[in-house]
Amino acid sequence: MVALVKGQNAPLAAERIRITIEVDAPAEVSALLVTPAGRVRGDGDFAYHGRPRTDGVAWVQAGPRQELAIDLTAVPADVERVLTVVSLDDRAFGAVPAPSARVFDPNGDEVGSFLIDGLRDERALVAFEVYRRGGVWKFRAVGQGYSGGLAQLVTAHGVVSAPAPRFAASAAQPAPAQRVQPPAQAAPAAPAPGQAWPSSVPPATITPMTIRPPSVPIEETPVGPAGGFGMSAEERMYDVLWKIFEDAARATASLRSATEYAEKRRDTEMSALLDDPRMRNSPHTDQARAEAQRKHDQLVAQATADYKRDVGSLVTELNQLAHQLPAPMAGWDSPSWNSWAPPAEEPAVAIRIGELTVAEAPELKVPMVFRLPMRTPLWIDSSEGRRTEAAALARTLVVRLLAAHPPGQLKVHVADLVGGGAAAQALQPLNPGVLFPAATTPQQLSETLNKLTERVDLIQMAAQADALETLEGSVDSARQLLVLHDFPYGFDDRAVAQLRYLIEEGPAYGVNILFVADPGDASTLGPLVSSLWRSMLRLSAVPDDHIGDPWVGINWTYTPDGASSLPAVNSVLARLASRI
CATH class of the missing domain: 2.60.60.30 (sav2460 like domains)
Incomplete structure (x- = not known):
């Protein structure tokens, strides 16, 4: 038993x-x-x-x-x-x-x-x-x-x-409020799945990996498997990644719980010895202490052995899966990129945005993948002087997104008022049909926001009137990705209002946003930044333990694709330019 x-x-x-x-x-x-x-x-x-x-x-x-x-x-x-x-x-x-x-x-x-x-x-x-x-x-x-x-x-x-x-x-005894009690060790007052915290509040809880929560419908979360029976091969692989992450989270929580229990039991037994004056100088005291420590060590050793067994199984499963993952979900060093070609009709199931590790098992590196189509904005944190690293990660993610979409089904807008358009230049040699001219002034930023806002308005009105066919030929059917560098530099009140509208309504009508910004700068907007922030998934430009799983609330270290991936990114970018 x-x-x-x-x-x-x-x-x-x-x-x-x-x-x-x-x-x-x-x-x-x-x-x-x-x-x-x-x-x-x-x-x-x-x-x-x-x-x-x-x-x-x-x-x-x-x-x-x-x-x-x-x-x-x-x-x-x-x-x-x-x-x-x-x-x-x-x-x-x-x-x-x-x-x-x-x-x-x-x-x-x-x-x-x-x-x-x-x-x-x-x-x-x-x-x-x-x-x-x-x-x-x-x-x-x-x-x-x-x-x-x-x-x-x-x-x-x-x-x-x-x-x-x-x-x-x-x-x-009136019924309490309708609230799901988070599992043990869950972060207090956690946001909804897929959301992230500013640095001044507790860590984010994601549902991994665009990864599945235990009981939330996939349509309500940016991270999660595509469904059940009859899934495609890519969806099944995505689902396996999700399950590996869930098993890893629960196994780690089990180890921590068992260790904590062993320590509490040992401390309780030790305290009982000290609380009883008859036992303080008894010849049996040392024996009792040794027995309490022995039981502690036995429990911890068993829990650790079970954990290492489970981790070893998961690592083996990940190693087998690594050779099967499609390129957008695989590491940049994967052979999948050698045979990569843009999807013919539908976007890929998900893109890789980094990997997740936990302190107890550094050998277990779970790919963190983001479900497509995007349903929530991404925010790359450029704080602590990491603007260069954040811009490089944004470029990597844009390349992955383009590689995951059929030719012509994703168009990219870049706003870079501080860098003078350097971020857009880094995406060359993409052709003008894919990469629009960069917005480098407040006026150009306003024009970009106006264009995207009008697009959402038109599609929304046509959809409500059941007349989407009237937009054929007048509205680009491709999804639009807006990459905002150094937010909120160059934003006035009207631009902020448009941005909020795009965050709330854009994903349903083909407009998504990728932020590259310092939350300290964004805090100048006051309470607004809190509501904006909570609608996004925050990614750090360097390894950081701000990601929490949705089951047991353990903090996982997120590691983005490193600088060593630059040659592979450049190679895929060149191939994109030749195919799109």
């Missing part, structure tokens, strides 16, 4: 299992079958007392206790995870003893347990998830809570008709 901590996983040898959740309060146990997109295929994928059976899962009343019986051989191929859920609709988990979840094999032997502690105002939570990984079924301790109760949890996973509470809410 394995006693799991939050984030830890273990393999399942049995194909048929039972899961029980013990709570010292009236509770509802249920299950969700979800696809790789984190969503149910329909309301029938929700098993609970009112609908006790779905594909491979049965809700069972065993005396006073509810159980979930899962036959993994009967779970459909397009279902990736079975989520086991427990809810208290008449109170919060913080008001009752910590629930305990257990997994049993067909012989009745317990194969894993999870004590779900540290809960507060959550009224529903995912206890275990049983999931496929590399053709093998595993189970993971999750413990992610929802203060909005069961209805909020199942709705977040795509259930349309949420069940009525089985236990009526107490009039003396």
Whole structure:
């Protein structure tokens, strides 16, 4: 039997299992079958007392206790995870003893347990998830809570008709606000997935990699897999990257949690020795201290060994995947660039924007990829005198974006008032049909913003009137990318208002923005910069640990493509110029 901590996983040898959740309060146990997109295929994928059976899962009343019986051989191929859920609709988990979840094999032997502690105002939570990984079924301790109760949890996973509470809410204890409780170690007051923080507030939480959150629809996040069954080869590879990142995040959280638990238990035992006057000078004191340290070292050693095993598996998987990734998602040193050609009809699934590492496993380098089409602006931080490095990263990303789009389907505008257009010159030899003349004066910047704003207005009005065909021949159908250097230099109030409009409305109508700026300069705009900043994904021009994952809130070090990639970038840029 394995006693799991939050984030830890273990393999399942049995194909048929039972899961029980013990709570010292009236509770509802249920299950969700979800696809790789984190969503149910329909309301029938929700098993609970009112609908006790779905594909491979049965809700069972065993005396006073509810159980979930899962036959993994009967779970459909397009279902990736079975989520086991427990809810208290008449109170919060913080008001009752910590629930305990257990997994049993067909012989009745317990194969894993999870004590779900540290809960507060959550009224529903995912206890275990049983999931496929590399053709093998595993189970993971999750413990992610929802203060909005069961209805909020199942709705977040795509259930349309949420069940009525089985236990009526107490009039003396009103339901708390509808808020998802972040997992343990999550950054406080985190922004929505894909958003980033200024340097004066806690680190950003992304949903990785344009990477998948556990229960947020892909359409609501800039980073996430494309969907479930029937994905293209590129989408499947993107989905695998997402899963590797999720496994790495949860494994790291498990190591940290186990280490913290071992240290707290040792310290508690040590304190008990000192608090008891009879034990302070007892001949057994040294022996007791040694025993407390031994148990600590044993726990940490086991957690570390498990972590190294999991990391080794993920590194192997990444190494195998590296030879298959399409060029826009691969490193600049990948052989994929040797055979690269622009997509024929549709843009690539995503582009690589760097890699993510964590201190415990520097050998694990997870590609950070950004989902296309862009749904949120990117901000490259040029603070601390790193304007040159930030401009180089912007150039790299523009080249990747162009390489990921069919010829003629992405046009680039550059505003560079401080550098006099040097940033645009660095993108030569792109032809004028792809790269517009740089805006180097406030007047030229105003003209560029006017042109893009008018474009969004026209397409928006035509779409609302169901008359998009009237724009054929008068509005360029290609997506437009505006690269803004040294924001907000040269911006007046009208330009700022237009920019905000483009940030909010532009992505839906083919206009995206890439900022290259120092947030200290942007702070001169006052409160406005905060709202602008929170709508963007911030990238640092040098390695920095400002990226947080969406599951357990660990800070990951983001490393952009380095200067060593310059020859490869120049080579692809030249090939772009000859093909577009």
